[in-house]
Amino acid sequence: MSTSITFEHPLNERIRIFLRLEHLFERFEHFVRQFDPSATRAAIDALLEIVAITARSDIKNEILKELEHHIGAIHRLADKPGVDPKALEQVLSDLDDAIDGVRHIGSPIGQTAREDDFLKAIAQRSSIPGGACSFDLPHYHFWLIQPPEIRQTRFDHWLLDLTPAFSAIDLALSLIRGSTAPRRVLAEGGFFQEALDLDASAQMLRVGLDASEALYPEISGHKNRFSIRFMAIESSGRPAQRCDDVSFKLTCCVL
Template sequence: MSDINTMILVEHPLNEKMRTWLRIEYLLKQLLYQKNFKNIASTLTFFRAVSDLIDILERFEIRGDLLKKLEYQQQKLSSWLCAPNTDKDLIDSLITKLEACKNALVSAPRIRDCLKEDRLITSVRQRLSISGGGCSFDLPALHLWLHLPDEDQSQYIGNIIYTLKPLHHALMMILDFVRQSSSLEMVNSSNGFFKGNTEKGELLRLRIPLKNRLYPKISGNKNRYVIHFIPLEPEHSRSVDNFSFELACC
């Protein structure tokens, strides 16, 4: 059972680009967590995440947006080199890592095309929209694949993870910079609401006490936002009135 003193971390994007990046991060985590298959459920979770990732890569220019953000971070760090009392070695190291991410992303083949050309991924994608479409008679190729030796499955999954590596590294580095751009600070809600202003904010991060049994409904953009705290169960509505939580606008 969870400790009642646990703090729940919640993140909310303030623009469409960040929304897309967080969704990609979520899918990449599923791919990495499910890479050791133990049953058909974990296998379908993996392939469904791959399918969703393909859909996102088809709808948005992810590579170009990530390259622009990496370049922006490099320029920002370079401007700090002339500032007094800066750790120049650390900044040079970060600039080098950003450059490595850029080069890997530029030289990588089109990830979307690599995934779509895989016959097993294609066959599974065609059945994911069917209720119960993971049955062996719907996906005989996957049924056979599940009975292959572990080393064959590991090699196949390893190739997919390797294909996604440039995307994964670039995205995680960018999100790390964003998340570390602002520190969590204690603030107070009023009657279940909190309003704030920001200058070109990209991401809200909240740490909420589990004991309050509240979840946030957030609306906003790069300039302003509103957080409405809602009780999970009606009997806990009193805890909405006024309480403290931690907030960072990154």
């Protein structure tokens, strides 16, 4: 059985931020469940990146806008033939729960971790290559060798205003990905381009490839048009555009 690989590309700034946060959430959750000090370091690094992103824009408001947009889109589906009303009701309930969870965050998202003196010290030293080693931050080294339950207690505290955001972004991206069925298309000479329907604003592109193709897509796009070049790695290690036709699955996610 062949293995497929999916590449995604955001078509607006909000989804770009959500995808970056999702990537960091997944990295954080992978390492925070491990008890080795090196894994805890990796979890802290991911958490610091999350904190940095959430400090740059009003993530809380962006999440609420996206969830409310989804509610409006789902209500418009209610009268269409073939739509399962029970399924719609469940999705609307999930969206309402996510909105409530985000609205009940009593501070800006990420503020608990952002204002923690311990994490501030690590962030400052981490800007220097190798700056978070044991002689630079002995208190960090001491904390890393504490029992796992002590480290987990601190993580639980730092996540107080992040967990509802994690859940809401996960729900929003899940609905976006499932909003449109993929279609099989052909990139002639390794290149494909298409105009987007301005009346149905696309949020994300998804490109599905068979892993045996040994290709990856370079995607560029905005709300009007997008293009895809399929690249292969040459023996020299440099990428080059594929010259022959490439069949792939394309999803223009619209919700």
